[in-house]
Amino acid sequence: MSEAQSALEHKLKEASLKIYVINTQSMFASFSLEQVQTQFQLSKAETLKQVSKLIISGTIQAQIDSSTNSVIFETKNSVIGVDNRKGMEFLQTQHLDKIKQMVESNERCMELLVNQNAYIQHNSKDKAAEKQKAK
Secondary structure, X not given: OOHHHHHHHHHHHHHXXXXXXXXXXXXXXXXEHHHHHHHHOOOHHHHHHHXXXXXXXXXXXXXXXXXXXXXXXXXXXXXXXXXXXXXXXXXHHHHHHHHHHHHHHHHHHHHHHHHHHHHHHHHHHHHHHHHHHXX
């Protein structure tokens, strides 16, 4: 897997985790960090980092309980508000736009490589033919 594909896959995992956590707060009172780490194939540090960012930014109202290794949502604001849903939709749109740009860039690079390879092969055949004629 190329470096770009790995980076893209990692960003998708992070975005999926954020969306999952935001949606989870309206359905559950808490969730296990270990289970989420396994589900999204992220390290403990990366999972904690992303969840902490959501808490600090106010996107979710929750606390990380290190004794049970879980995230506990605050019950008074456990339902996703319109603003949080809009924020989540904005994040989804942003990540989809980034993915689209990366795919388009990748396609352009592949096209350039294919064209360059064809040009090199064509020139090498012409030079070989000229050498044959010269003999």
